[in-house]
Amino acid sequence: MGKLALSERILMNIEKPARYIGNEVNIVKKDIKDIDIRFAVCFPDVYEIGMSYLGIQILYDFFNRRSDTYCERVYSPWPDLDKIMREENIKLFSLETQTPISEFDWLGITIQYEMCYTNILQVIELSGIPLYAKDRKKGDTFVIGGGPCSVNPEPLADFFDMFYIGEGEVSYNEILDLYKVYKASDMTREDFLRKASCIPGVYVPSLYDVSYNEDGTVHAINPIYDDVPKTIKWQAVTDFDNVPYPMKPVVPYIRATQDRVTLEIMRGCIRGCRFCQAGMIYRPTRQKNVEMLKEYARIMLDNTGYEEISLSSLSSSDYEELDELLTFLIELRDNDHINVSLPSLRIDAFSLDVMSKVQDIKKSSLTFAAEAGTQRLRDVINKGITEENIIKGSHDAFLGGWDKVKLYFMMGLPTETDEDLLGIAELAEKISEEYFDTVPKEKRNGRVMINASSSYFVPKPFTPFQWAPMITPEEYIRRAYFVKDAFARQRNKKSLKFQYHDAEITVLEGVLARGDRRLGKVLYDVYKKGAIYDAWTEFFNMNRYKEAFDENDVDINFYVTRERADDEIFPWEHLDVGVSRRFLLNEWHNAKAGVVTPNCRQKCSGCGAAVYKGGVCFEAKN
Amino acid sequence: MKLRIKYEKTGVLRFIGHLDVMRLFQKAIRRAKLDVAYSKGFSPHQIISFAAPMPLGMTSEGEYFDGEFNTVTSTEDMMDRLNRTLPDGIKVHDIVLLNDNAKPSMAIVSASDYYIYKNEECETDIPEVLKNYIEPMMNKTSVEIIKKTKSKEVMSDIKPLIYEIKPYKEGIYMLLASGSKDNLKPELVIEALCNEADIEYNRYDYMIHRIETYMGESKALKPLSCDGKQF
Known part of the structure; x- marks a missing residue:
């Protein structure tokens, strides 16, 4: 057991020190002397969240199957440790060998949701790696991003040397093989990036030039050299039965979210x-x-x-x-x-x-992702579930002994009207009526509960709704109250509950999801104002974002509430997901x-x- | 069949909490394929219970838990199977088959002894300094210290709960009351010594290592493993 990166004094003064000590069951141990490539994989959120994520376990196993590579893990330090690290100038380190990340060849960050973008800056900066990719030199760590948000990585383009577009199992070996040549020769960082950009799935943002129209939309995205591909193609595993899978996942000591x-x-x-x-x-x-x-x-x-x-x-x-x-x-x-x-x-x-065989019926609830309140709107979103399916399913469930139902909806879907919103309350009411019709009085224990909750719809790149406007937060709140009122008017209102998600965080998610490179500066400024852990409501502060948008003269609504023309060039136009x-x-x-x-x-x-x-x-x- | 398992918790695993150690053992028992008994119901759980919770930061070579097993092999075989799957820092030292009349370990713990030594990160060797204040402190008729409980702070005489205290190796040895009836944390004794020496108390100036957990009257203490036999 080696020495820890943090001192006794620090570890005993922070929450859950086990987040930072490594040594978990099934970690991979290798002798650094036999290693050519040191790769740190990062989930930019707290340990318990990151350890729950399957993708990191897959990549950890995948990289460590290479005898020339040692892959270790790193997560975002919690704000208590973040503060101490800044005050005492302690560099972010890997869990396995407790080595500063700046000593690694690669820092690979999975980008799962927009609200972790400030944590990505936190991880890069605390690692001691220059925040902007343009400031990194030969010998500096390469920062590579992947995961679902990498299909529009443009707001993060300034901070990453490259993105891997697609499923990691396909092209990573080719990247690492090329890297070994770079490391052992006098190849420049720029030459390496240019060569790497020809590997399928590799997107090197610095090799593309983006120009804008007067109205702020993208005019063109072009590679700056002829040998750099014009489009980057998403990589998908085809032989799914023979793709490596981690047979010995790392088992955390502290309880992870998905343990x-x-x-x-x-x-x-x-x-x-x-x-x-x-x-x-x-x-x-x-x-x-x-x-x-x-x-x-x-x-x-x-x-x-x-x-x-x-x-x-x-x-x-x-x-x-x-x-x-x-x-x-x-x-x-x-x-x-x-x-x-x-x-x-x-x-x-x-x-x-x-x-009924694996759950305690009395304690568990059934979930229907209805998404919309009327059949018309469910057809608009192509949600292949009908009201009949839901009522019949509830009927069967009530007969089986369940008396709790959860319903998921979205508000702000394209073409949504007040009638669709009313439909949310009416569907909940119909399910509760089904309960009273199905379960005779003498068999009812307590009260049937229909819990409906709604999120605020965010249009995402590479979906049919990438052209769609998002509703304003004011309109979202109006609709939420409208639905709440409708619930209060239902006959079985005491058995119905309606909740809705926070508006502000979702608006930002909307900005970043379909954002372009001009948001890089905003992210940098927000981060410098102290933003980290924005996915956590207790740390999120909308004012920091509002200030940064104002200071950079960026109009949120340009990204959020504007319907795109059919022929508009998107910031992610140079990526191709199949x-x-x-x-x-x-x-x-x-x-x-x-x-x-x-x-x-x-x-x-x-x-x-x-x-x-x-x-x-x-x-x-x- | 009820077994009592003695283990050590050392090294970096001092930073994992009591509940985490429990979960660690539940998983290790499964990996070792020991035939542990499960409770009934929708979320069956292993029937195991720990003797004394151990605070974060402390190491120990005298920890115990009891477990109910459907079948057992031998002390040696079960220890070996567990130790092969346990991470560095946790090691099983003994397994005994409990006597029929044995009470659960958590109910019978009466004392623990500790070795207090220097934290390498710390410039001054605080335990070395405090050694000289053991005698003056213990010569007093009472050793008053503020005990913090959930709701209030009370002045309390801890002297009756200190069964033994002396300079030992590079630091201090202490045998203290422990368990559900009387319990004295070693930290409080160090704090009292700091008061005696008139130096500022700081938890990170020293390390605590538990040597053994005992049952029985303070005059006739014996390790928890004495409630059964190897098999």
């Missing part, structure tokens, strides 16, 4: 909900062989000692061998005392039967016309993801 074995059963989603970015960028839908998953589950449980297992996918009900997998999980539960945590399944007789712009635009028009598009298994709609030559696009043809 269990996670079994990835499927990547991508066949559904094509028009608001959902993951559903578009992770196309095509690919699933893993059920026999292999069973073996994985056993090995991972043995290697970790976890007493709980959960499935990971965007829509588990669409996994074709779900019945067999769930039967297996119930056996695990009965024979090996493994708790089974089920992701939200489509509610039908089968899934209710399974749920799903074509033509398809997305067509879907945007279909949305406005209320026309539904079938899911991938019903009928191929020619979205463009077939270029990856795998997954659902080829299932029927086999």
